[in-house]
Amino acid sequence: MNEVVVEARQLSKVYVMGGEEVRAVDGVDLEVRKGDFVSVMGPSGSGKTTLLNLIGCIDCPTSGAIRLDGQDTAGLKEVELDRLRMRRIGFVFQSFNLMPIMTALENVMFPMEMAGVSRKEQVKRATELLTWVGLPKRLHHKPRELSAGENQRVGIARALANSPSILLADEPTGNLDSKTTKEISLLFQRVNSEHGMTIMLITHNEAVAEVASRVLRMRDGRLVSDA
Amino acid sequence: MFRLALRNLTRRRTRTSLTILGVAVAITFTIGLLSITEGFMNGFNMNAKERKEDIYVLPRGARGLGSPMLVSSGAEFSQKRVQDIGGVPNVETVYPFYTRQVYFGDGTGSLTESFFVLDGVTPDFLPDLRPSLEVEAGRLLEQDDHLGVVIGAEIARSVKLQVDQTLPLKVGGFELRILGILKSTGGLDDYIVYAPLQDVQLALDREGWVTGAAVTVKDPTMAEETADAITNLSSEELFGQTSEQIAGVVKNLMSMARAIHLSVASIALLIGVLFVLSTMLMAVSERTKEIGTMRAIGVGRITIFRLIVTESLITGVLAGGIGCLGGVGLSRLITWAIHRFAGAAFLQAVASPRLLGAGLLIAVLIGILSGLYPAWRITKTNIVEALRYE
Numbered sequence: 001m002n003e004v005v006v007e008a009r010q011l012s013k014v015y016v017m018g019g020e021e022v023r024a025v026d027g028v029d030l031e032v033r034k035g036d037f038v039s040v041m042g043p044s045g046s047g048k049t050t051l052l053n054l055i056g057c058i059d060c061p062t063s064g065a066i067r068l069d070g071q072d073t074a075g076l077k078e079v080e081l082d083r084l085r086m087r088r089i090g091f092v093f094q095s096f097n098l099m100p101i102m103t104a105l106e107n108v109m110f111p112m113e114m115a116g117v118s119r120k121e122q123v124k125r126a127t128e129l130l131t132w133v134g135l136p137k138r139l140h141h142k143p144r145e146l147s148a149g150e151n152q153r154v155g156i157a158r159a160l161a162n163s164p165s166i167l168l169a170d171e172p173t174g175n176l177d178s179k180t181t182k183e184i185s186l187l188f189q190r191v192n193s194e195h196g197m198t199i200m201l202i203t204h205n206e207a208v209a210e211v212a213s214r215v216l217r218m219r220d221g222r223l224v225s226d227a
Numbered sequence: 228m229f230r231l232a233l234r235n236l237t238r239r240r241t242r243t244s245l246t247i248l249g250v251a252v253a254i255t256f257t258i259g260l261l262s263i264t265e266g267f268m269n270g271f272n273m274n275a276k277e278r279k280e281d282i283y284v285l286p287r288g289a290r291g292l293g294s295p296m297l298v299s300s301g302a303e304f305s306q307k308r309v310q311d312i313g314g315v316p317n318v319e320t321v322y323p324f325y326t327r328q329v330y331f332g333d334g335t336g337s338l339t340e341s342f343f344v345l346d347g348v349t350p351d352f353l354p355d356l357r358p359s360l361e362v363e364a365g366r367l368l369e370q371d372d373h374l375g376v377v378i379g380a381e382i383a384r385s386v387k388l389q390v391d392q393t394l395p396l397k398v399g400g401f402e403l404r405i406l407g408i409l410k411s412t413g414g415l416d417d418y419i420v421y422a423p424l425q426d427v428q429l430a431l432d433r434e435g436w437v438t439g440a441a442v443t444v445k446d447p448t449m450a451e452e453t454a455d456a457i458t459n460l461s462s463e464e465l466f467g468q469t470s471e472q473i474a475g476v477v478k479n480l481m482s483m484a485r486a487i488h489l490s491v492a493s494i495a496l497l498i499g500v501l502f503v504l505s506t507m508l509m510a511v512s513e514r515t516k517e518i519g520t521m522r523a524i525g526v527g528r529i530t531i532f533r534l535i536v537t538e539s540l541i542t543g544v545l546a547g548g549i550g551c552l553g554g555v556g557l558s559r560l561i562t563w564a565i566h567r568f569a570g571a572a573f574l575q576a577v578a579s580p581r582l583l584g585a586g587l588l589i590a591v592l593i594g595i596l597s598g599l600y601p602a603w604r605i606t607k608t609n610i611v612e613a614l615r616y617e
Contacts (some may be wrong), residue, residue, distance in 0.1 A: 053611055056523070058522070058523050058610040058611055058614075059610070059611050078527075078528070079527055082522075082525050082526070082527045082528075083525065084525075085523065085524065085525040086524060086525025086526075087525070089525075091520075091523050091524060093520070093614070097516065097517070097520040097614070099517060099520075100238075100517075101234045101235065101237075101238055102234075110524075111524050111525065114521075114524070114525060114526050114530070115525070158524075162525075
C-alpha cells in the first residue's frame with residue numbers, strides 16, 4: 001500500500017456572500033496516495049477549485065484538517081506554508097501563468113532559484129525537464145513566442161522543477177484545442193507513469209478524466225463519487 | 228532578485244523611462260535651485276575668511292547692504308569723515324574706498340561680457356586687509372601709481388588680459404593699465420578690479436566722496452561699540468557695521484533664499500514621489516496574477532516585497548544619477564544666465580559634491596518610499612484572489 005500524500009478530514013470552506021453562507025467545500029474526506037492520478041470532475045461551482053486550493057495550501061479551510069506527506073498543515077506559519085508549497089506542491093494553471101519576461105528555461109529555473117538551488121543545477125534540471133516535455137528547441141523562447149500547448153508544457157515542467165510530492169492542476173486543458181488537450185493529457189499520464197508523480201487534476205473534459213486512474217466527482221461542495 | 232527587478236522595469240520601457248525622467252527632472256530642479264544658494268554661500272564664506280577689516284562704514288542709504296566691497300548702492304559720504312572716523316577710540320586704521328560696478332563688453336554676447344567690480348582703494352588696502360592675496364604676474368598697487376590697476380584672476384582669464392595691457396574699459400575717458408594680476412582664490416576677489424582710490428574718484432568725477440570705509444580696530448572685542456561710536460559721528464550721513472553683522476545679514480538672506488528654494492524643491496520632490504508611486508501601483512497591479520503565481524509556487528511575501536521595493540529603488544537610483552548630471556548642467560546654465568543677463572560674473576551656482584550626494588540620496592529615498600506602499604499592498608493580497616485577477 002502506497003503512502004498517503006494528501007489526507008483531508010471533514011474539510012470545509014465556507015464563504016459569506018451577500019450575508020449568506022456558501023459552503024464551497026462541505027465536509028470532504030479524502031486520501032490521495034503516492035502515485036495516484038486523480039481527476040476531479042463536477043459542474044461549475046461544485047467546489048473543485050476550492051478543494052484544490054485548500055490542498056495546495058493557498059487557501060485556508062474554515063474547518064477540518066489537511067495532512068500533506070503526513071504533516072498537518074493547520075498549525076503551520078505562513079513562511080512554513082510557503083516552503084511547503086515550494087518543495088512539495090507543483091501547480092499547473094489553466095492559463096499557464098508563466099512569467100512573460102522570462103524564457104521557457106528561465107520559467108522552469110525560477111522555482112529552483114527561489115528554493116536556493118545552484119544556478120548550474122537549475123540550468124541542468126530545467127533543460128532536462130523541457131527536453132522531457134518535448135521542448136528541447138524552445139528553451140530560449142518567451143511565452144509569447146510559444147503556442148498554447150507549448151506554454152502548458154513549460155507550465156508542467158515548471159511544476160516539476162522542485163520535485164514536488166504532488167502536482168495540482170486546475171483545468172490545465174481548459175484553454176487548449178482538442179488535439180492539444182489530448183497531447184497534454186497524455187503528457188500528464190507520462191508524468192504520472194514515468195516520474196511516479198502523484199497528480200490531482202480538475203477537468204470538465206471526460207476524455208481528460210479518462211487518463212486518470214481515479215475520478216472524483218463533486219457536487220455542492222461534497223464528494224459524490226470516487227471511482 | 229536585482230536581475231529580475233531590472234527585467235521587470237524593462238517590460239514597459241516607455242513608462243519606466245518617463246518615470247525616471249520625471250524624477251530626474253525633480254532632482255535636477257532641486258539641485259539647480261540649491262546650487263544657487265550653495266554657490267553664493269561658498270563665495271561669501273571664502274571671501275569673509277580672507278578679510279581683515281573689523282568694521283565697515285557705509286553711507287546711510289546703504290543700510291542692509293550685504294557685501295559693501297562688491298555692491299554699491301550709489302550712496303556716498305564725504306571723504307572728510309575718514310579723518311573723524313580715525314579719531315574714534317579703538318579705531319586703528321581707516322581705509323576709504325569707492326566701489327562701482329563696471330561693465331566689460333566686447334559686443335560678442337560671450338561670458339566675458341559681464342559686470343565686474345571696480346574698487347578704488349588706497350595702496351595699503353591690499354597688503355593690510357587682503358594679506359592672503361598674491362600676485363600671479365606684475366605687482367600690487369603702490370603709493371604713486373596713477374591709472375594702474377590690479378585685476379582678479381578670473382577677469383584676466385575670461386577677458387584674456389596680461390600685465391601691461393590696457394583694460395578694455397574706459398572709466399570717465401581714462402584708460403587703465405594692468406599693473407598686476409592676482410592669483411586665483413576661487414572666491415569673489417577673482418572678479419574685482421583694484422585701482423587707486425583717487426583715480427577712480429577722478430574718473431567718475433566723484434572727488435572727495437567715498438562709498439565706504441573699511442576699519443580695523445585695536446580691540447576686536449569692542450568692535451560693536453566702536454561701530455556704534457562711528458555711527459554716532461553723523462548718523463544722518465553714515466553708519467558703522469561690524470564684519471560679523473554684515474556676515475549675519477548675508478547669512479540671513481541666504482537662509483531665506485535656501486528656505487524658499489527648499490520649499491519649491493520639496494514640491495518638486497513630492498511630485499516625484501507621487502509619480503513613482505503611481506507608476507509602481509500601476510505596474511504592480513498589472514502583475515497581480517503573476518505575483519499570485521509566484522506566491523503559489525512558494526515565493527514568500529518578504530521576497531515579493533523586496534522585489535517591488537528593489538524595482539522602485541532602481542528607478543530612484545537611475546533618476547538620481549540622471550538628475551545629478553542634470554543638476555550640474557542646470558547649475559552651469561544658471562551661472563551662465565547670471566553672468567549673461569544679471570551681469571554678475573562673481574556670482575556662481577555651485578553643484579557641490581555634498582549637494583549632488585544629497586540629490587542622489589533624495590532620489591534613493593523617493594525610490595524606496597514610493598515602492599513601500601505598492602509592495603505592502605500587493606503582498607497583502609490573497610493568493611486565490613490574485614490568481615483570479617484578470
